[in-house]
Amino acid sequence: MRRAVLLVLGIPFVGAAAALLYNWSAVACDVAIGVGFLALLSGWVIIGRNWHSWGYAERADDLLVTHGAMFKKLVVVPYGRMQLVDVEAGPVERLFGVVKVKLHTAAATTDARVLGLVPEDAVALRDRLRALGEARAAGL
């Protein structure tokens, strides 16, 4: 999805830059196209690595969420601490038919999201989490 966004936004941008520079000098135009292509390629690779880095695991008492290729993050959210579970989808996500599941605890710094799920899976995950949360709910 991010790759698609990258291409949709990136190719016209490189094209426009190259077109502007063409009036000035053809060499600069070629360089711009080359640099733009490399940038897009590395963006493609980085997004791929980032996509591979997302993961979650449902353990007996807590949910493990990990993401980030460059800046790695691993979050442990106990089921008993979950206040609410959201299923969300932004406009671009809706275009691609994926949703994200968000977990909230009483702490604002808890950043536990599971991205890019198929809606049916997301709803199933939410219901499982909610059931587990109710079973293990603990006061503050």
Add this chain to the structure above:
Amino acid sequence: MSSVAEQPPDLEGVTHRLHPLTPVAYAGRVIGLVLAFVILGHLDTSNSSGQASGTSAGQATLVTVSILGALTVITLLRGTVALMTTQYGLEAGEFRIDSGLLQRQSKRVRLDRLQSVDVIQPLTARVLGLAELRLSTAGTERASLRVRYIAYGHAQALRAELLGRSAGIGPGVAEAPEHPLITIQPGSLLAAVLLELVSWRVLLLLAGPALAVAAANASSGPHPAATGVGIGLFVYGLFIVAHFIWRRVTTLWDFTVAESPDGLRIRRGLLATSAQTVPFDRIQALYLHQPMLFRPFGWALVRMNVAGYVGREVSEQTVLLPVAPRAFAEWLVSRVVGVDVAQVAVTRPPRRARFRAPLWWRAEGTGSDEGIFVTRHGVFSRSIEAVPHQRTQSVHMTAGPWSRALGLASVHLDSTRGPVKIRARFRDAHEARRILDLQAERARQARRRASAPAPLPNGAPLPDGTALSTVADGGAGGTGPTP
């Protein structure tokens, strides 16, 4: 300190109404404005009586007076509506308050979810003998429930009743007896606020414009415009600082910490007074902080995270101790978390962390025991954070590219919103993972244990009187040691 020993209020099923003077208390601030304006206007006219611009000044006064008058009427009306429409009472373990004229709303709070109960008296309400009762629940500011205004004695009795029921002692309890732990004397509070203020940020705020002007003048001769801007910025900075000091000193004035069976009781305030009661097990995390200039005096301050303390007044609400001898501050922290904080062994990050945090890696520290997790950091200003295992919400671990190249990672324990952030930074990556798993496991066990409410923790004994009396010489005084 409790002045009026009122009968425990009869709450069950009975609906109560607000105090008849509520509208006046509502309009208090506007009335103050009007008074200030009238006085100022009087001074102004007596000064400029012979001026030619008398009529236009008179017109301006008329406009302002009418605006203020309209504001007064509006706030009085608001207060009257609140008085006429608000009802509160207890119902099946819930405190309920209904209000609103056109849009009726009914707020309820389950007493076993109560985080803290505050009795607040703004200046006007204080003059009238009224008070606002604020019940905090975990959540946003909107989720906290305010009963304003009721008679002061009634507010106190209501607080005792609610806290008693919340702790499961049952209805009809009198105000729990309390014994004061410490009172901060005005002199030491002022000193503490000023010393706490001296930091790089404030120096930059004040000295920055001055330096810039001096540099500009030195390099290219006198420059009136730049000088003007610089002076303007300097005055603005000064104004911000003065406002901050005023706010801090008036809200933290006569700061008293007392202990009672239903929790810690904090009283403070010069013009508007506030009495907070926070049950021990509602304090989510604590930190003991020594700003740079506190250290020569051996002072420390303590702040806390309490769920439901969010919004405008949070920077004052979360102060547990504005200044005290370090030994006392440590004792208080230990008393709240139930473990002697100083006894928890703390380890440094590995030596290679100096490539990530050149100077301050040495000051970082992390440790834990069966009850709490402790971190400390800071080279010049030092602080120690402590969080009981059963209070941690979630745990996470982060590592950026540079840290990962060095094999380092940081572990964060997420607490509720507040000033305390618990971070064990620059740990060895494997150790960080072990800490993460250990904390998750310990928090799980602690939650399981906490299902059966434990008796109040017995902290370490209060450090002997020497520590307190040394500060009494320096201005701060303990109002008597505790058993």
